[in-house]
Amino acid sequence: MSDTQDPPQDESTADKSEDALDGEYDPREVEPEWQDRWVADETYAYDEDADTRFTIDTPPPTVSGNLHMGHLYQFTLQDFVARFHRMRDDTVYFPFGYDDNGIASERLTERELDIRHQDYPRREFQEKCRDVCTQFEDEFTEDVQSLAISIDWDNTYKTIAPDVQRVSQLSFLDLYEQGREYRQRAPTIWCPDCETAISQVEQEDKDKHTKFNDIAFDLVETGEGPADENATFTISTTRPELLPACVAVFVHPDDDENQHLVGGSARVPIFEQEVPIIADERVDMETGSGIVMCCTFGDQNDIEWYQAHDLPLRLAIDESATMTDLAGDYEGMHTTEAREAIIEDLDEEGSLLESRDHDHTVQVHERCEEEVEYLVTEQWYIELLDKKEEYIAAGREMEWYPEKMATRYEHWIEGLEWDWCISRQRDSGIPIPVWYCDDCGEPVMAEREQLPVDPLSDDPPVEACPHCGHDSLTPEEDVFDTWATSSLTPLVNAGWDWDADSESFTMELPELYPFDLRPQGHDIISFWLFHTVVKCYEHTGEVPFENVMINGMVLDENREAMSKSKGNVIPPSEVLEKFPVDATRYWAAGTSIGDDFPYKEGDLEAGERLLQKLWNASRLVDQLTPAAQPDEPDDLAAVDEWLLAELDATVESVTAKFEDYEFSKARNELRSFFWNTFCDDYLEIAKQRLSDGGDTSTEFTLLQAHRTFLQLFAPFLPHITEELWERCYDEDSSIHTTDWPTAGGYDADLEAGETAMEVVSALRRYKTENGLPLNADLDHVEVFGHIAGFEDAVAEAMHVAQLDTYDETPDITTEVSGIDLDYSLVGPEFGSEVGAIDAAIEDGDYEIDGDTLRVAGVELDDEMFAVEESRTYSGEGEMTETESAVVVVR
Ligand SMILES: [Zn+2]
Numbered sequence: 001m002s003d004t005q006d007p008p009q010d011e012s013t014a015d016k017s018e019d020a021l022d023g024e025y026d027p028r029e030v031e032p033e034w035q036d037r038w039v040a041d042e043t044y045a046y047d048e049d050a051d052t053r054f055t056i057d058t059p060p061p062t063v064s065g066n067l068h069m070g071h072l073y074q075f076t077l078q079d080f081v082a083r084f085h086r087m088r089d090d091t092v093y094f095p096f097g098y099d100d101n102g103i104a105s106e107r108l109t110e111r112e113l114d115i116r117h118q119d120y121p122r123r124e125f126q127e128k129c130r131d132v133c134t135q136f137e138d139e140f141t142e143d144v145q146s147l148a149i150s151i152d153w154d155n156t157y158k159t160i161a162p163d164v165q166r167v168s169q170l171s172f173l174d175l176y177e178q179g180r181e182y183r184q185r186a187p188t189i190w191c192p193d194c195e196t197a198i199s200q201v202e203q204e205d206k207d208k209h210t211k212f213n214d215i216a217f218d219l220v221e222t223g224e225g226p227a228d229e230n231a232t233f234t235i236s237t238t239r240p241e242l243l244p245a246c247v248a249v250f251v252h253p254d255d256d257e258n259q260h261l262v263g264g265s266a267r268v269p270i271f272e273q274e275v276p277i278i279a280d281e282r283v284d285m286e287t288g289s290g291i292v293m294c295c296t297f298g299d300q301n302d303i304e305w306y307q308a309h310d311l312p313l314r315l316a317i318d319e320s321a322t323m324t325d326l327a328g329d330y331e332g333m334h335t336t337e338a339r340e341a342i343i344e345d346l347d348e349e350g351s352l353l354e355s356r357d358h359d360h361t362v363q364v365h366e367r368c369e370e371e372v373e374y375l376v377t378e379q380w381y382i383e384l385l386d387k388k389e390e391y392i393a394a395g396r397e398m399e400w401y402p403e404k405m406a407t408r409y410e411h412w413i414e415g416l417e418w419d420w421c422i423s424r425q426r427d428s429g430i431p432i433p434v435w436y437c438d439d440c441g442e443p444v445m446a447e448r449e450q451l452p453v454d455p456l457s458d459d460p461p462v463e464a465c466p467h468c469g470h471d472s473l474t475p476e477e478d479v480f481d482t483w484a485t486s487s488l489t490p491l492v493n494a495g496w497d498w499d500a501d502s503e504s505f506t507m508e509l510p511e512l513y514p515f516d517l518r519p520q521g522h523d524i525i526s527f528w529l530f531h532t533v534v535k536c537y538e539h540t541g542e543v544p545f546e547n548v549m550i551n552g553m554v555l556d557e558n559r560e561a562m563s564k565s566k567g568n569v570i571p572p573s574e575v576l577e578k579f580p581v582d583a584t585r586y587w588a589a590g591t592s593i594g595d596d597f598p599y600k601e602g603d604l605e606a607g608e609r610l611l612q613k614l615w616n617a618s619r620l621v622d623q624l625t626p627a628a629q630p631d632e633p634d635d636l637a638a639v640d641e642w643l644l645a646e647l648d649a650t651v652e653s654v655t656a657k658f659e660d661y662e663f664s665k666a667r668n669e670l671r672s673f674f675w676n677t678f679c680d681d682y683l684e685i686a687k688q689r690l691s692d693g694g695d696t697s698t699e700f701t702l703l704q705a706h707r708t709f710l711q712l713f714a715p716f717l718p719h720i721t722e723e724l725w726e727r728c729y730d731e732d733s734s735i736h737t738t739d740w741p742t743a744g745g746y747d748a749d750l751e752a753g754e755t756a757m758e759v760v761s762a763l764r765r766y767k768t769e770n771g772l773p774l775n776a777d778l779d780h781v782e783v784f785g786h787i788a789g790f791e792d793a794v795a796e797a798m799h800v801a802q803l804d805t806y807d808e809t810p811d812i813t814t815e816v817s818g819i820d821l822d823y824s825l826v827g828p829e830f831g832s833e834v835g836a837i838d839a840a841i842e843d844g845d846y847e848i849d850g851d852t853l854r855v856a857g858v859e860l861d862d863e864m865f866a867v868e869e870s871r872t873y874s875g876e877g878e879m880t881e882t883e884s885a886v887v888v889v890r
């Protein structure tokens with residue numbers, strides 16, 4: 001590639017002071033200036049009165065720490081959409097929220113202040129959370145603004161704010177009235193570290209190294225009667241601390257060997273309780289002895305057995321994973337401590353048969369990675385399991401980008417085993433607006449007009465229980481799961497509320513709902529997307545989104561997930577110290593959405609080179625053209641019409657790709673057209689033509705193409721395009737609020753034009769290789785190829801006196817000049833014969849027969865070799881071949 005796009009120094013010095021594009025591009029200076037100006041000018045404000053709009057339900061980041069590369073990537077992708085649609089439609093609704101209630105922000109507060117929530121009165125701890133969150137939110141906002149994300153900063157919300165609390169509590173009351181919620185005392189998934197119930201979606205698999213222990217249980221009775229003295233059987237378990245909670249032993253009905261035990265009973269070692277032996281198909285016959293114990297509760301199976309066989313409840317572990325009095329001598333120990341002690345004691349009394357290393361998967365709480373327990377507690381649930389099919393169908397009503405992500409949503413619903421537990425035994429959350437009768441237990445809901453309420457400080461709406469008349473009520477102390485509120489963001493944004501006069505739900509901005517787009521990561525399809533669909537669907541009867549765009553995760557350069565424990569986390573601040581924001585955006589556009597992809601400095605460097613190229617090309621255009629854009633001449637030169645027709649095709653194609661969220665294809669196509677077609681080909685010709693005197697056709701085309709490029713690049717590279725736009729075209733308004741380019745209806749033989757450009761490049765190369773200046777005259781050039789209509793353009797640009805064109809191919813002879821072997825295939829196949837094969841090829845002693853090479857007495861298949869050819873032109877002059885033409889300089 002030539003570097004001749006750089007401004008010709010000698011020509012430009014004379015009137016440089018009038019030059020709009022003085023000097024080099026300095027993103028360090030330019031980028032922060034624009035970021036501040038966009039915010040101050042409210043460039044991205046949503047216009048409520050616009051005719052057309054595009055609405056985005058932006059993910060409110062959980063306040064749990066600082067900005068990471070995942071945020072940078074995700075926000076940037078959303079911003080491509082927002083900026084494209086802001087230019088294409090009249091206005092864009094692109095709000096910003098913080099999800100600042102719930103466990104994540106509580107744990108951040110505990111970490112930041114080095115405190116435990118249990119040690120403070122609730123109000124005091126909540127205030128500490130507010131303070132810490134506010135500080136993190138302020139920093140985060142600055143960070144997001146410094147990424148040039150085109151948020152409407154007048155449309156912001158916090159999920160802990162009173163108006164959002166009202167929406168959240170209204171949702172609770174509505175679902176209760178619809179019969180979609182219930183409160184139940186039952187086994188719950190429990191995090192002993194956070195000391196709260198959690199939901200199925202918050203469980204995460206974690207590989208764990210542990211011991212598999214074979215333990216002898218005394219057989220008391222078989223199914224046929226009293227067992228022999230000293231008769232035992234073996235139970236294998238990773239959790240012997242659950243022995244005091246053992247309530248039964250199970251055998252598979254197809255397990256012939258152990259069938260005689262069914263109906264009998266066994267005695268649990270150390271703890272001595274006698275438990276029944278029962279048949280059940282859920283037993284995994286492949287693991288251990290095929291006989292398993294059921295404890296209340298070690299896992300999901302235990303819960304199912306407990307419910308199916310009406311077993312007693314033995315709770316040996318409490319809310320903080322401490323052993324209860326049921327554990328006898330082990331009472332007060334933590335489960336891990338009790339496990340060690342019990343193994344030791346089993347060994348001592350001879351019940352431990354074997355203890356071997358074992359790797360298995362356990363369920364942990366995703367926030368703290370603590371292994372979950374299953375406790376019987378009283379919780380509020382939203383019913384899900386009865387409507388799985390309906391929620392899957394609701395998902396199918398949305399367009400998924402990429403489409404494959406829809407299956408993740410469906411698989412999640414198919415695998416649901418629990419209704420959604422929405423109550424949390426935590427401090428900093430939205431209160432559940434309910435009181436309970438102290439006599440009959442009847443729940444008393446808050447009135448809608450009252451919301452938001454905190455039952456701990458506000459009065460219930462009635463003096464006495466409406467059910468039994470009892471006059472004392474106890475407030476609910478639990479708060480909502482964070483997702484119970486963040487799943488309402490479309491309704492929060494649309495201003496959903498209860499209207500007491502009309503006794504119905506209303507929306508302040510009904511035109512927003514359903515939203516055009518929900519953008520989010522694939523890691524929270526089961527959390528945020530699923531729960532939003534459920535809630536909005538139940539409240540409005542409608543799916544909340546037309547389209548869903550799912551992004552992947554940012555990996556390190558070796559395609560490993562970034563994690564603190566691996567020490568491979570790259571903070572955005574480090575990246576932005578080295579690279580302009582526009583370069584990070586160029587990188588972010590580099591992969592198909594939905595795919596995980598690596599952070600690669602090489603891609604950011606390519607982005608930087610593009611910025612320089614854009615700046616330099618703009619300077620050249622600026623120098624070549626008059627200050628005011630000339631009117632379109634009636635008669636455009638063929639090469640100008642061709643460029644504008646190519647531009648039309650690019651506009652249409654790039655627009656379609658933006659509409660389909662195919663950012664990497666849009667970026668690559670645009671870059672390649674700008675760099676190769678415009679800069680390398682067209683701009684060279686334009687420069688040549690303009691140096692011979694003014695030409696309105698060229699000037700018009702240059703400016704038209706340049707303006708269009710800037711606009712097409714604007715969603716990707718907002719700073720440099722804004723800077724160039726201001727300097728070259730409009731000092732008063734932003735490029736980001738201009739109308740998206742449309743095709744101008746230009747018509748040209750695109751193929752002939754492209755071939756003509758190849759010819760120009762070939763001639764340029766010829767001059768360079770022969771040490772000629774680019775404006776050297778060539779006497780006679782023959783072109784074998786289709787460049788009809790562009791002959792004059794080629795001749796003019798390359799200073800050719802006589803240019804002849806021919807449709808037929810010239811007289812070229814092709815000769816085999818050598819054979820290239822693929823040794824990775826030939827070596828293993830022919831081993832010691834390779835030397836002889838090489839020698840025979842060297843001597844020219846071989847024969848090519850169709851796809852086969854015969855040499856040194858063996859035959860090679862076509863994938864093992866490539867034929868090298870040399871082509872010679874036997875006519876007069878020097879030949880150069882391009883992709884679609886042959887050029888001869890005589
Ligand atoms: Zn936890």
Ligand SMILES: [Zn+2]
Nearest residue numbers: 437440465468
């Ligand atoms: Zn009552």
